[in-house]
Amino acid sequence: MPPDTTPANAAPDALVATGMTKSFFGNTVLDGLDLTLRAGEVHGLVGENGAGKSTLMKMLAGVYTPDGGTIVVAGEQVSFSHPVQAQRAGVSTVFQEFNLLLERTIAENIWLGREPRRFGRAGPVDTARMRRDTEELLTGLGVSGLKASTLVRSLSVAEQQIVEIAKAVSFDAKVIQMDEPTAALADHEVELLYSIIRRLTERGVAIVYVSHRLKEIFDLCQTITILKDGQHVATRPAAELSEAELVRLMVGRPLTTYFPEKPVDVEVGEVRLALSGVGNGYVDDVSLDVRAGEIVGLAGLQGSGRTELLETVFGVHPVARGSISLDGAPLKVSSPRQGVRARLAFITEDRKAKGLALNQSILDNALGVVRSVFPRRTGQARREMPEVLSNLDVAAASLGQEVQFLSGGNQQKVVLARWLSIDPLVVLMDEPTRGIDVGAKHRVYELMRELTRQGVAVLMVSSELPEVIGMSDRILVMRDGRLAGELPAGSTEEAVLAMATGATSEEDAA
Template identity: 55%
Template sequence: MNQRGTPLLTVRGMSRSFVGIRVLTEVDLDLAPGEVHAVVGENGAGKSTLMKVIAGVHQPDSGRLEIDGVPHRFPDPASARRAGIGIIHQELTLLPDRTVAENVFLGREPVGRGPRRLLVDRAAMVERTRALLAEVGAVSFDPGTLVRRLSVAQQQVVEIVKALAGDARILVMDEPTAPLAEHEVDLLYDLVRRLTARGIAILYISHRMREIFDLSDRVTVLKDGRVTGTLATRDTDRDELVRLMVGRELRDYHPPLAAPGDLGEVRLAVRGAGNDRLRDITVEVRAGEVVGVAGLQGSGRTSFARALFGADPLTTGEMWLDGRPVRPNSPRAAIRAGIALVTEDRKGQGLVLRQPVLDNALLVLRAAFAGRRRAEVEPVEVGELLTRLDVRAGASDREVRFLSGGNQQKVVLAKWLAARPRLLVLDEPTRGVDVGAKAAIHEFVRDLARQGLSVVMVSSELPELIGMSDRVLVFRDGTISGELPARPSEERIMRLSTGAEVAV
């Protein structure tokens, strides 16, 4: 609470509909200075709509919003920014070919008087940016650095500093760790704590339970556009939050692993393989096995996935699939050999957002097989696959961009499974997916393994890797630094990832 005893932000009775469909219903929420207030819920629960109403992107149908007890109504995002509300989107909005300082003060550049006209005061802009970076403890890069040369974590810092430059007292963070590697999450934690120590209030939207319990003071749960509970984080646990989110218990958050007798013959064998990003990769994956791949960003884990798929072909060593030598030199060759890759960027690389659901699910068949299997695999069969995956689209001709993140990811899975692969490579398969959809995807992947599919799964979420993997490969510096049996500890994975432990 502030000095007058009122919350910094108050939302009361907020409702919003789109085309007659109620998305938010009588939502109440408040936020105190220096507080991290988490908002959680399944995709489609109304989190993003609530965030956009607070930020002035959408106008509410009813309800009120107050800052310091004073009613506000924002006709546009600029009005919300002037009132002290900053929003940090999951997908960063910076201009890559401009400097940090130019991005921070974009649209509100300080000016000085030149001989004949007003000019941008670049020296003042740089100094003010440097001071803001120092305030949040970001001193590893300079205000004059081009944004494209920064890591994703550093770019996120720039987004936050950009909001602070506009005198934001309230920050809305939408899935802030979604684009970050595991080791970068600690940097965000430190930044959040620095901000709250200054009295800045943070509305924190996340699917990741660990972050909610590590960072938040309170948590509000949304389901179908309604608040099902607001709880002190210290007084609740994951099971209660999941129950409030999905309306049911998820007792088995990860399905059972394979028993030794469930595994078949060696499906994938790689010996001494490498390319310009990988070296001396030797691994086997059996039919029915889920092999997890861990490692820090740049360790080679995604390069390994891309090499198997022929996107960055192997140039040395040997590779076999079901005992036959293969070395895909392109994604098309990999697909025809029976290898599929679900990329980490579903919107940029996995889907054509303005095409219907069914057309997206048929993309691989149409592109890689050029009609040769159309008689064998009809759209009706692909539609049945979408039904098995429980894709909730309303209609198969609905554009995929209108689906929730979880349903989009299921369409990506359907697209690849329609090609009937023997090896499925998953890169961050549940990134940006809510807890209910995540559990459904986990169960479906394990069911595919039970049917004999081999799965290689790259993930930054260590609980996911530990819960889903029959074995875990740990990558560091472009090679496998260790192999761990089922259910390894997070500490062991991190020690191998960082070089604190060397496999013997």
Template identity: 45%
Template sequence: MSEMVSLLKASGIEKSYGATRALAGVDINIGRGEVVALVGENGAGKSTLGKVLAGAVTPDSGTLLFEGEEVTFRSTAEALARGVAIVLQEFNLIPEMTVAENLSLTSPAGYRWGWWRNSRHQLTRARAAIVAASMDFGIDPEALVSELSVAQQQIVEIVRSLSADAKLFILDEPTAALGRRETEALLDLIRSLRDDGRSVVIVTHRLDEVFAVADRIYVLRDGVPRGEFDPASTSVDTLINAMVGRDLDQKMHDSRTIREPGEVVLSVDSVSVDGSAECSFEIRRGEIVGLAGLVGSGRTELARAIFGADRVSSGSVTINGKHGLMRSPLGAVRAGAAMVSEDRKAQGLHTGLSIHDNIVLTHLAKRGKFWLNLRKLDAMVRGQVEDLRIKIGGSWLDAGVLSGGNQQKVVLAKWLLSKPDLLILDEPTRGIDVGARAEFYRLIDALVSDGMAVLVISSELQEVLALSDRVLVMSRGTIVAELPRDEATEEAVLAQTEIAATGT
């Protein structure tokens, strides 16, 4: 085996945010033409390290050698000029611009004389970039980014970065919002980049992706390196133990409590989101119902309509006996519903508020009272932080300083504190590490055992199958099949999706 030729080498990287030490003496060496995976729990420092390597964050100390030369990247633009591109976990797109315009932002080729927009060239270049990346999943280059789903925005971010003429690509949770087809296309693209002599650093909580594409695995825990592993000779259990510092029961959510459903909490009757297809179903107390389907099948749109976040064309929704369509999310909350949306940045978290205030928001909205018991609220926040193992320096810190996974936990905590009868979960474990997922599954199992009704949407089909008592398969805005737990297999769901898509 030939000796690795170093492309980017980081030594002694330190980074702190106030009293929180994000990185503590981290060393990493990335070779030419290899895929390196960065794994660890939420708050382990993975995203921070990726941002340091790509110029998005300036380290407090340490050195970077790129192609043998010491460098200091003061911005992502400087890093890109040297050949380092990054896909950030939080999208960096401009919603008021089209897909083509966003894809041309970092390329002078989309502008005449360096400043005059060349619309025709931008469209041609955008279509070519999407096709070249094999990520053509119904994305219109002329559409505004604000009109795209979260998964489609994720694809645009990936295409923009991977179409750059870079030598090193850093991908931070690139598949968090993607379904199976989109994920497989991206993994194939990563392999082709490696075959072309380029290097990739992938930050992900999906360990199956790590073992599918990585040549080496780096583990971080609490900002400290915890080992380098060869995927060919490393088991999943060994990797998880290095990440969380303890053994973890990965199968606990497959053996969750099977219970007899109670009274109906949610009834959806002939609801149409787009004016054509209609959906009808019920969810009872003590029951988890999963919504499965491809990206663009209408899962999120249906969930938002139930919660009153979007208007619908026709039909009715009944929550806890309250009949009629929800006129607003606040009305749904007061009726006993809660919803963890798929886009935490735009719809789930107030990054200008403290962690404490984010967590108590829905509880206060549901109470609707003027006087506050601050001591009681503080105790509630501490309980949620402990239950979900949210890594924070203090509850009064700005929520925006947290890692993406810990931000997601704050959103979960906010809704769980409202003690809903109906909990709608749209990509609830996006960006959450394997240890926190296990605890989240246990928590949901306990809540459902106490009588809560849950509707869950996830791009990870195995997660939907493991959690659900029934699975509803969606395609083109309507429910095309309902599968009980004992019949809901990955093959069965995909077969129903294929039948609906092709009409055969």
């Protein structure tokens, strides 16, 4: 037996998983992975979509039963066949898609199935105690402003996430897994999450943190484990890794230019899309233009009207004031169908709820728009679609595979393929890389530049400022439903944030 070289003052192991293996239908998705989580540490779990991160999390959460391997929690070997068993052993998970009952209160959700009772198990629920215990949980997380009696349906996404975290803590969790916890959060809400995570680690909780946002990984994590194709690639202290090295380990190759340079052979052409004084109940007096061959980034805080502006252009919301033109001709769009007929493409921020039919095949999804709006083109699109999907590097067993079984990155590529089928003049992109890995992001960025070569105008909304700055030829900033101003390509994050917040200087924004 090798000597124990663990430092005497090192934190104890909260969880040790050894030889974790899982296969589905003969396909090995996780192959003999070892993972050690130390108490009071944030451990980043990274890899491309399909690397095995979700499978590992679900095995530790009791959702999947491992085909092989052992799990030891706080020195005791455990075996889970149900999530409740994992929770009782001290392993809780906050999944990206919340598991909350919207018509019940915060307290009722946290203590569901474990409600304190008066006069023994058969007695009535002790509502007062349940509310007190809930308030103590929220206070311990540093959260103010939430009442135990509030219905969950009235909460924001960030507040619902807090409820999920409080529920996890209520099981006296030794380990809490977080899956893409900031995917739908605004910047100030991300700061609150950071604060909660720090409070948890100060109490000795080990955090498994899964995110495609590398900044968050380096902000929060002390240790990083990289997976690729179900295999363990490396586990390193975060301080010993650069972002470039981490990307190389994740994708198996260096991405020398994370954001592709603007092609030298592309010249910005005439104005393709123009808005003049556009207003409705969502945006007010917005004037802008996007030229052929140009990518214009639309930045701003959550609630600034970015998404609503794209939806107005596409016909989701009516134009009450002002006008829109396409290639110099008036454009009157009162429904998304009319937007499609005008050859406007809209990449929604919520691909699962609004962009895809998850129980249909890849091919049916890719042909969905052209089949519905331009039925005469369906035959040609069907013949061309396999090549389009191949060029987008969609990884799937066949085009008949249901989209729900694809990784997030591959689902987004299918969304892109369905809009390419209409040969768009303008592409409206709302959070085009949300929840996808760095390799898939790079392919989306390459596609955006390819579209500009074809003279397409791209108007992109993104909450990731590096993405806005790295991909935009110009940056427009929104605040309170109006355009706050314009910034040139290459502007700093501080300059964008200052304009988005109305700060008088970049220092104020920081």
